[in-house]
Amino acid sequence: MKIAIPVDDNSMDTSVCISFGRAPYFLLYDTETEENNFLNNSAAASQGGAGIKAAQNIVDSGAEAIITPRCGENAAEVLKVAEIALYKNTNNSIRDNIEALKEGKLNLLDDIHPGFHQHGGS
Amino acid sequence: MKIAVLSGKGGTGKTLVSVNLAAVSPESVYIDCDVEEPNGYLFFKPQDIKNKRVTVKLPQADSKLCNGCRTCVNFCKFNALAYIKNNLIVFNEICHSCGGCLLFCPQKAISEKDREIGMIQRGISGNVRVVTGMLNIGEASGVPVIEKLLQDSRKENKDVFIDCPPGSACMVMESIKDADYCILVAEPTIFGVHNLEMVYELVNLFQKPFGVVLNKCLEGENPAEDYCLQNEIKILNKIPFDLELGTMNSNGQIAVRKHPKYRDLFQNLLQAVRKEARHETASDS
Ligand code: SF4
Ligand code: SF4
16 A cells, blocks of 8 residues: 655655645655655645645555644545545654554544635734 | 725724724715624614625536646646546635636636625715625635725725724735725734834835824823834824723714714814825825
């Protein structure tokens, strides 16, 4: 199974990124072949709707599951339509989370937060 | 003459000032651009109410024509579109109705439909025509409602008073765009100075002539007044902290229609504004 994780750097030694839409990279990891790939998150620099664009990129990459600390409403909707499962990470270590997922120890993510819009008064 | 009334945050007295100025003017239009929380109409209690829907265009893809090329998805700089499982998903609240996706779709698969985002309500209250913008709950941007509100006011030859949204974000900028003069309302506290600074920067950015009304003034220290003196900002008037005024305000009463004392106060303010605005236009030409 191919999974995606938002990460801080394009290396297996980096940690899980606290943001989904604004993560600099996504790790694409194949649990069968143990192959890893880093996807440059082109959405990170966008003004608005970063989550939607990031989700679109992940869907296009063919991932079937995502491990992330949090996810915005709109991105979650894209991922739901695409039938991609969302799991919550246990700690910041990439390897720990991949192991935990393999062993079926990760919980589904239920922390879906409303989007941050660029408009309105402060 | 178009006068915009603004303040860095809500509850400063922005509505008090704009409502009373409109009421004291012989014939005027009051426009409530605080579309997320309009409350001017609560004071005016307008009659002969007419409502008009405000809609924006929303793209819609015909799945029979769309071949999934994603030109539209890549084009949309707001990321309001996603193409998932042979379907184009449109995120209503994110779409800015720019029409770009429609224009660039090679298959001509996109059409537009109307989506209601709010309402404009018009009514009459004595000498004042009351126009209120109302944004539906959950909408991200009230700018289209404000645009519609101000469109009609361009033709107006009466005095127009624009009650702006609080803050200094894009909705406020939209509201003051065609104002001839801006009134900044400030409270006499350190926090009030901070809020005043925000709108002060904004009117400078737009190069609008402006003056300050100091609200809720007590004897003694007034940091907002000090700030104005330091920065050579024109103080138009000082409204005293006054229980009677506070009570009228919380009961939804218009002070100038109730009491000659306040009628005088706001009449003076209106005169000061007129003088300043005229002075500005004279020195412009
Ligand atoms: S540009 Fe037109 S054809 Fe291409 S994905 Fe968008 S709607 Fe479909
Ligand atoms: S109309 Fe503009 S903002 Fe809306 S989806 Fe199309 S390209 Fe994006």
